[in-house]
């Protein structure tokens with residue numbers, strides 16, 4: 195099995211570097227479990243760190259009902275954020291240079307930690323205590339699986355379908371804002387594209403972060419002070435293409451923007 199994990203990791207890593215999708219893993223290996231998928235993801239991260247990328251955080255996805263219905267995946271996924279995935283607010287991101295294949299934009303809340311956290315038994319309150327700031331964030335998800343035809347196993351293996359992310363410059367102490375009722379509104383080329391509230395992700399974005407801390411705690415992985423954790427999309431994913439500009443605001447939190455070119 196170890197060889198299979200490595201083989202699939204190389205396949206996914208190559209697919210990203212060549213910007214070519216591959217067929218769903220689960221259609222070829224129907225017995226793959228989420229544990230196997232997680233091992234594939236770890237192998238892929240090892241390939242990335244060998245290529246000089248550094249892990250700077252974690253992401254949780256498929257936390258909201260809107261996204262679960264859209265992707266027909268009915269449980270959360272999780273993955274790793276590296277330094278090369280991080281772009282400044284207002285960036286014009288080259289699809290070719292950033293290795294994006296079939297990108298989609300999501301409005302999320304980013305948490306930056308000031309203390310380590312390690313599951314099990316982490317609560318949303320502990321997440322808020324351990325957080326330095328929260329900020330509006332675009333996660334640009336992408337799938338190395340053809341036509342986004344993913345199962346939970348495919349997306350966990352494929353680093354939770356993470357592409358790149360952009361964090362807004364407005365930062366707030368999470369204890370000064372009601373994150374559950376904070377409303378996110380996203381615009382694509384000036385037109386309303388999606389809206390959602392913080393409670394869409396497991397009732398509260400900090401709850402989603404606690405879930406991830408506990409899930410990764412089962413694998414012996416902790417959140418480190420200074421890491422960025424993405425809470426999951428508050429609203430459905432919106433297809434992005436070259437020439438698009440996305441803007442979003444989260445009430446009480448601030449705004450963020452990103453555009454795309456070839």
Ligand SMILES: C[C@H](O)CC(=O)C(=O)O
Nearest residue numbers: 255256261354355426427
């Ligand atoms: C498939 C992705 O993990 C979806 C995601 O990032 C999210 O729901 O957030």
